[in-house]
Amino acid sequence: MKMAWLIIPVVSALAAGVASAQGGGPSDPQIAGIVVTANQIDIDAGKLAKSRSKNKEIQAFADQMITDHTAVNKQAVALANKLKVKPEDSDTSKSLKEGASKNTANLQKLSGAAFDKAYIDHEVAYHQAVLDAIDKVLIPGAKNDELKALIVKVRPAIASHLDHAKMIQGKVGK
Amino acid sequence: MLRRIGRAAALAALVLFSGLLLGARKDHRVSIEAMKYAPQSLEVDVGDTVTWTNRDPVPHTVSAGKSVESGTIEGDREWKYVARQKGRVDYICRFHPGMQATLIVK
Numbered sequence: 001m002k003m004a005w006l007i008i009p010v011v012s013a014l015a016a017g018v019a020s021a022q023g024g025g026p027s028d029p030q031i032a033g034i035v036v037t038a039n040q041i042d043i044d045a046g047k048l049a050k051s052r053s054k055n056k057e058i059q060a061f062a063d064q065m066i067t068d069h070t071a072v073n074k075q076a077v078a079l080a081n082k083l084k085v086k087p088e089d090s091d092t093s094k095s096l097k098e099g100a101s102k103n104t105a106n107l108q109k110l111s112g113a114a115f116d117k118a119y120i121d122h123e124v125a126y127h128q129a130v131l132d133a134i135d136k137v138l139i140p141g142a143k144n145d146e147l148k149a150l151i152v153k154v155r156p157a158i159a160s161h162l163d164h165a166k167m168i169q170g171k172v173g174k
Numbered sequence: 175m176l177r178r179i180g181r182a183a184a185l186a187a188l189v190l191f192s193g194l195l196l197g198a199r200k201d202h203r204v205s206i207e208a209m210k211y212a213p214q215s216l217e218v219d220v221g222d223t224v225t226w227t228n229r230d231p232v233p234h235t236v237s238a239g240k241s242v243e244s245g246t247i248e249g250d251r252e253w254k255y256v257a258r259q260k261g262r263v264d265y266i267c268r269f270h271p272g273m274q275a276t277l278i279v280k
Contacts, residue, residue, distance in 0.1 A: 064269055068232040071249060075231050150231070156208035157232045160270055167271075 025141040026090050032080045032147065033087035034096070034138065035154075038130055039069040039076070041100040045119070045126075048107055055116045057168050061123070065161065072154050079150055092137075113172070120169045127162040134158065203227065204275070206234050206247070206267075211275035218257050219280050227252040234273070238265040242277075 026034065046065035049058055080087055103122055110118050134155050142148035199221045205212045207229040218224060228234050228247045236244040236253060242263055244253040257279040267273035 067269065071232045075249065153229075153231050156210075157230060160209045160272065164271060 026092065026137065027088070028083075028142060028144050028147055029085050029088040030090040030093070031138055031142050031151075032076065032085050033089055033093045034133070035076050035151065036073055036080075036087050037093040037096050038133075039073040041096060042069045042123075042126065043073070044100065045103065045107075045122070048104060049115075049119050052107070052111065052115050053119065054112075055172070057171065058116050058119060061120070061164060061168055064164070065123070068157055068161070072157070075150060079146060083144060083146065085144070085147070092133075116172050120165055120172050123165040124162065124169050127158055127165055131155070131158050131162060199223070201225065205229055209270060209273055211236075211265075211273065213275075215276045215278065217278045217280060220257055220260055222279075223254055223256050224277065225252050225254045233269060235268045236265050237268045238263045 042065050046062040046069070049062035050066070053059055053062070077087075079085075107115060107118055107122075134151060138151045139148060139155075142151060198219070200219070200223075202216055202218055202222060202224045204216060204224060204226045206226055209230065211226075216224065226236050226244065226247065228249055228251055231249045233246045233248050235246060236242060236255070241259070242255065242265055244255070247253050257277070260279050263277040263279065265275060265277065
């Protein structure tokens, strides 16, 4: 039940993005800011899991999150530089950061199986929320074709992370 | 004289045969895109070259134990493999469970 208040900020942040999209939507610099922030949050969570968890599957998943989200961010930053777009903060990126801080604070209090469960539960909710944001805010909202193409290219990786996290959640939760 | 002609003909035949053999070696391509290998199954002949191209923004591998191991293939990079042994190779991406495909060497 504790997870609910941790996941709500993420969902709210992305819902704010949807609302913003309906009211004209985030600009390309704001979308770039959301992409970079969303990736960085999961890299940081992965690093925390690597240092705290002793579960091999959680460790491997965390490794994969660090590798994949770092690779995506590298491409996002390279594209932003090429397009001369400076990633900007928005209500969505700020809320994502706040949600991440609360999640990190909660995870730092936990250890062992409780940590593993809280981490993977959050990863499932987070990737689902990011996937929804990609479909409802980021892809429809991106005005630059190359930025849109990058987000489209990233989507299958996020969907694959979600499936992988759900698979681990099924084992860790037992 | 006849011997010389015979030798020359044999040599010509050998050169032609080698050429045909070399010409028969084909290049094949496998795309890694949207977290899938395409085609999912590929049949090649011994001596053929297969090139995997990673079109995803995240790194992948082509891994089937010691016989086939690409190491990390970063986005927009490729890896070449010459099929030297007959058989079926079921390979996976070490980073992403669920990504799998097959190479059949005839």
